[in-house]
Amino acid sequence: MRIAPLLTAAIVLFSARSAVYAQTFIVANEARIQSRIKALGLIGDTSLGIRKRVAYSTGDIAARKYITGLMQSVGLSVRVDAGGNIIGSRKGKNASLPPILLGSHTDAVPNGGIYDGDLGVIGAIECIELLNENHLVTDHPLEVVDFVDEEGGLTGSEVMIGGLTAARLGAITNGGKTIRQGIADLGGDPDQLDKAVRRKGDIEAYLELHIEQGGNLERENRDIGIVEGIVGLDSWTIEVTGTTNHAGTTPMPGRKDALVIASKLVVLVNEIALRIPGRQVATVGQINVFPGASNVIPGRAVMSLDVRDLSRQKLDSVFGLIRQTADSLAAATGTTINFIRKTAADPAMAEKKIRSLITLSADEAKLSTLSLPSGAGHDAQDMARIAPMGMIFVPSKGGISHTPEEYTSPQDMAHGATVLFHTLMKLDKN
């Protein structure tokens, strides 16, 4: 009966672990997350009057060094891929399984906050801490990723899915460097980006924890946002052409004031987006009039249009209505209104199964949830092209982001990391 003791030991061992897992529900360490977010938040080019750190800056490089150190301190095997993305790996029980990726980014917009992106990387490292503390090994290998230059256009995740165009390499970024130079400065190899590319099947799943950057969770008083998907974004430049004339000598009737027509269109765009049932948004964030003198009737107005929704069909129907309204307006006023398309990004849906695992994890943690779309873009939208994707939101105070006033409480951050951890564990066993 030599087998029995061994078997018993195994059962005891298994039971002991299950007991820990079941009886003392594993939760993230609030103080640890907060101290790391604060430490990371102090790194940046404040000398330039920039609150945080834009991609490829000395601040960005310093922050990435800090993240590399953290990854190493929790036992991850760290490498930098050709795109400059930092990847920390932890072995799983079954080396033949594709890895589960957890991640986000640590670069920031100029004058940004200290939570956007950072929480996703610190939260992923927290999951590794929890695995270590509880002596757990997942079946799948795990990878924690700190993507490059998310704010400049998802550069690192674009590289990873093989989507970064050659033209983008020469683009000048917020910090003044080209993306090519920036990637090289982060330790990547812009001439061998193919080496960083992952394909469908290479990754088991991608999970990202992020602050909401909106006010829905706070308004609804919920702890956890379960992201349904990342909205598609269609953008245009709209050009209204009327007739420039003297503001003093031109009678009101018969004027073809491009700003008056553009203003009517701005109001109608807003009304259309408000009127249609659903959660679509439409925004005019830029407008310029020409010649732009107080005593001259504008002959030309140029403005932006940004339309977002989770459904491609809805995006098309909203734009169709706006276009139709603009055409009627132009015909009625004898002006012309042209639309020049800038971008057309399809929505990226979170996987249904992962969403239900997030919900289950939040329920177990006794946290309230809200399903919602992400109106902002994230690395997750790229990763969804090659792997099942799930995204967890935590509340942003006042719904504000991309400003130093951005704030998420330590408790909310810990809640997010706890749900991320349990979602990872369920996904691993699934």
Add this chain to the structure above:
Amino acid sequence: MRIAPLLTAAIVLFSARSAVYAQTFIVANEARIQSRIKALGLIGDTSLGIRKRVAYSTGDIAARKYITGLMQSVGLSVRVDAGGNIIGSRKGKNASLPPILLGSHTDAVPNGGIYDGDLGVIGAIECIELLNENHLVTDHPLEVVDFVDEEGGLTGSEVMIGGLTAARLGAITNGGKTIRQGIADLGGDPDQLDKAVRRKGDIEAYLELHIEQGGNLERENRDIGIVEGIVGLDSWTIEVTGTTNHAGTTPMPGRKDALVIASKLVVLVNEIALRIPGRQVATVGQINVFPGASNVIPGRAVMSLDVRDLSRQKLDSVFGLIRQTADSLAAATGTTINFIRKTAADPAMAEKKIRSLITLSADEAKLSTLSLPSGAGHDAQDMARIAPMGMIFVPSKGGISHTPEEYTSPQDMAHGATVLFHTLMKLDKN
């Protein structure tokens, strides 16, 4: 009976002149005016990419030299006053009478046309030619004035009425010089401007011929515009404050989009100016939104407001309505709308008697007329503060001005000079 032949001679002489005046109605020389307008129009800093000549530039100085030469060629006694204004004088029969002034300006906006201002000076010189050719001497002394820097803010006429502020002397003009330096470069004396000042009673009347710079005469198919007055101009900066937010993550309901509110106000300003009976105009010619990114809901919009009318009461009531509308809009949307006044210029009326003399002169010349306000500013509005003022308009093709496309036909220019001449003659005898 030695007296008789002498008396007869005098009567014959007088009759002969009256006969010329009555039988062959004096008309301006179309070819002469056209050739001088063209010659003057060739003078300018085209090397700078500027179509014409801004005040105080080398082109302006060259043009003033040309005008000085023309004045001398028609027998005027030419001086430059302390403000740099060129004044050509012709004696009248009665030296104790105050002079009648005829004039305009020869400086131009950057990239302007060749008729705005120039026609008034060339037309005044044409009147002197007609007096010379017809051996006529007026009772009143006459003065032809080429004012300084009209386009920069009526500088020369402001000097003449004692209205130029000390602060303006240091202002930088379109050509890069200060007004102080510019006046000195034109032969004026910026430290003795008081010597150029004329007071009420110093001038019998001021007459100005000008292109309409609007489309009323062309639209109504009339030859001569009888200016009722120069409109008052009230201008403001309007600041709309809402809430900046992410264009993707902020739901449509509850947004405080400063551009949407500003756009509603632009449309309402236009509607108010269109709806009220009268010829008031209201224009928003400038708008800027902040932060001004396509993916950010504008939190702030700043725009100009320019309101013009011949009546101070009307100006106040139009603004009152706009203000009331803005206040309601702000209250309804939870935004703030502030008005910062920039200028408040009262209307300047043409003298009723002079207007009737212009009408009479046009009737005699078998030219059709239209009474209308001047929506643009002119030196005449300053002169109206110290003397009876009359202004004659001729058609502008397409109503356009302040551009190289500005055009008035030689025939229309000659019509204007003919009416200017006969108005002068009637005024002189009045």
